[in-house]
Amino acid sequence: MGLGSRFASIVESRGPLCVGIDPSTDSLRTVRLPDTAAGALEFGRAVVAVAATRVGIVKPQVAYFERFGSAGYGALELLIREAREAGLVVIADAKRGDIGSTMEGYASAWLGDGPLQSDALTVSPYQGFAALEPAFSLAEASGATVFVLSSTSNPDADNVQRASLAGEMLPVLVARFARERSGDTKTVGVVVGATRDLAARGLTVSNLDGLLILAPGFGAQGASLTDISHIFGAASPNVIPSVSRSVVYEGLANAATAIEEHLRELGL
Amino acid sequence: MGLGSRFASIVESRGPLCVGIDPSTDSLRTVRLPDTAAGALEFGRAVVAVAATRVGIVKPQVAYFERFGSAGYGALELLIREAREAGLVVIADAKRGDIGSTMEGYASAWLGDGPLQSDALTVSPYQGFAALEPAFSLAEASGATVFVLSSTSNPDADNVQRASLAGEMLPVLVARFARERSGDTKTVGVVVGATRDLAARGLTVSNLDGLLILAPGFGAQGASLTDISHIFGAASPNVIPSVSRSVVYEGLANAATAIEEHLRELGL
Numbered sequence: 286m287g288l289g290s291r292f293a294s295i296v297e298s299r300g301p302l303c304v305g306i307d308p309s310t311d312s313l314r315t316v317r318l319p320d321t322a323a324g325a326l327e328f329g330r331a332v333v334a335v336a337a338t339r340v341g342i343v344k345p346q347v348a349y350f351e352r353f354g355s356a357g358y359g360a361l362e363l364l365i366r367e368a369r370e371a372g373l374v375v376i377a378d379a380k381r382g383d384i385g386s387t388m389e390g391y392a393s394a395w396l397g398d399g400p401l402q403s404d405a406l407t408v409s410p411y412q413g414f415a416a417l418e419p420a421f422s423l424a425e426a427s428g429a430t431v432f433v434l435s436s437t438s439n440p441d442a443d444n445v446q447r448a449s450l451a452g453e454m455l456p457v458l459v460a461r462f463a464r465e466r467s468g469d470t471k472t473v474g475v476v477v478g479a480t481r482d483l484a485a486r487g488l489t490v491s492n493l494d495g496l497l498i499l500a501p502g503f504g505a506q507g508a509s510l511t512d513i514s515h516i517f518g519a520a521s522p523n524v525i526p527s528v529s530r531s532v533v534y535e536g537l538a539n540a541a542t543a544i545e546e547h548l549r550e551l552g553l
Numbered sequence: 554m555g556l557g558s559r560f561a562s563i564v565e566s567r568g569p570l571c572v573g574i575d576p577s578t579d580s581l582r583t584v585r586l587p588d589t590a591a592g593a594l595e596f597g598r599a600v601v602a603v604a605a606t607r608v609g610i611v612k613p614q615v616a617y618f619e620r621f622g623s624a625g626y627g628a629l630e631l632l633i634r635e636a637r638e639a640g641l642v643v644i645a646d647a648k649r650g651d652i653g654s655t656m657e658g659y660a661s662a663w664l665g666d667g668p669l670q671s672d673a674l675t676v677s678p679y680q681g682f683a684a685l686e687p688a689f690s691l692a693e694a695s696g697a698t699v700f701v702l703s704s705t706s707n708p709d710a711d712n713v714q715r716a717s718l719a720g721e722m723l724p725v726l727v728a729r730f731a732r733e734r735s736g737d738t739k740t741v742g743v744v745v746g747a748t749r750d751l752a753a754r755g756l757t758v759s760n761l762d763g764l765l766i767l768a769p770g771f772g773a774q775g776a777s778l779t780d781i782s783h784i785f786g787a788a789s790p791n792v793i794p795s796v797s798r799s800v801v802y803e804g805l806a807n808a809a810t811a812i813e814e815h816l817r818e819l820g821l
Binding site: 446 | 579614616617619620621623624627629649653654656662667678679681683684702705707710711712713715726730
């Protein structure tokens with residue numbers, strides 16, 4: 286049971302907030318854990334323990350585990366399994382993308398029946414939308430969701446994401462493709478950063494209508510959770526806002542308080 | 554010592570041919586190895602053993618190891634280390650891409666002093682060129698090379714790679730950025746698939762002049778190695794042609810013969 290098939294019940298019971306698990310060098314230093322795979326695992330377990338009582342979704346950032354090689358992946362496997370056993374939905378933030386049997390490999394890694402199996406995966410569309418099909422197919426079969434990068438929160442993405450084809454910018458083309466491929470399911474969603482004026486990347490609320498939207502860029506990165514309806518308008522009910530650094534900024538002991546504050550901002 | 558600082562001497566002593574290490578489900582079946590991390594390692598070791606006597610560069614496809622989780626990464630760590638100890642240059646074909654400290658994590662994973670350290674890394678530019686800077690900086694410090702996806706060999710990439718900004722298609726913008734960032738070093742190169750008419754993606758030979766070009770799409774995928782000068786013209790001396798499936802198509806016992814045939818096609 287992936288994110289797609291569980292989304293409505295998660296929002297009903299826990300609300301849409303997603304807590305990122307980002308054991309970067311800086312975050313580990315902030316919480317006084319070693320910058321090792323074991324430190325990343327301890328960090329992740331602490332975030333999961335707090336998140337499991339308050340939210341429905343967590344998002345480990347794969348890069349922070351991959352930097353420790355197989356040891357980091359061993360930690361991530363344990364963390365994903367423990368989070369799912371605790372009832373949380375796991376979005377693997379991996380931003381993978383390739384073609385053909387290589388894309389099948391990535392889909393299998395994150396959505397197949399293996400040690401890293403997650404409920405959702407982020408992917409990058411530079412090699413074309415159809416090239417990502419192995420991930421969509423596997424997600425469809427398991428009720429999971431694949432979030433395709435549409436408009437990301439960093440301004441320096443403009444030199445790619447403001448490029449256009451037949452008069453439409455790439456973020457709009459990604460959103461249209463996602464909607465067509467997803468249909469009424471929640472198989473394909475989009476990543477749209479919340480710190481950007483959507484219109485600067487060509488997006489309107491109607492482009493996003495009906496799509497699951499993973500929206501990083503809240504909390505420490507800029508936008509406030511109270512801005513969701515302002516930014517996403519009628520598309521807001523399908524927004525999964527993600528917070529990371531703000532949760533651990535004052536240490537793991539204060540993470541529960543930080544999450545409660547974020548839930549208040551969401552009116553929950 | 555990465556690829557960038559060693560490129561000239563590799564081409565001098567071994568020629569530019571790159572042998573891919575792609576232990577896909579299909580390839581493992583072809584060579585009658587189990588579809589496991591151990592099978593992928595045995596496959597990779599066999600390719601490295603043959604490659605080390607004849608070519609200078611190998612390119613493991615990370616997805617085929619990642620599908621086995623930490624066990625697959627353990628296999629990949631051994632393989633990368635053994636290939637480098639055998640004198641081969643290793644291009645990690647991972648197509649990573651992200652922003653900020655997350656991109657630092659990926660750069661550290663593949664180009665830093667850890668268990669997956671390689672001589673070059675492929676990256677994907679959807680989040681903008683400047684976002685990839687942590688990889689460029691680390692590559693610059695170690696003489697390594699970062700290959701940015703420019704034009705990939707699959708036709709269905711057209712719905713992204715024919716998008717344009719200020720009248721120029723993305724593959725051209727990637728190539729220009731790479732040249733500006735690389736300068737006279739070999740720090741930043743591009744991936745340009747050899748099966749496509751370059752002009753269809755806006756590229757000319759002068760866009761690619763002076764850049765290291767990783768060119769997949771030879772052998773089983775379509776183009777013949779005898780076509781390099783036809784496809785890349787004056788940019789040919791900096792082309793690293795990559796072959797994968799054609800090397801193992803008739804089994805590992807014939808891989809040496811297949812590589813010899815490819816070297817003959819290159820006139821070596």
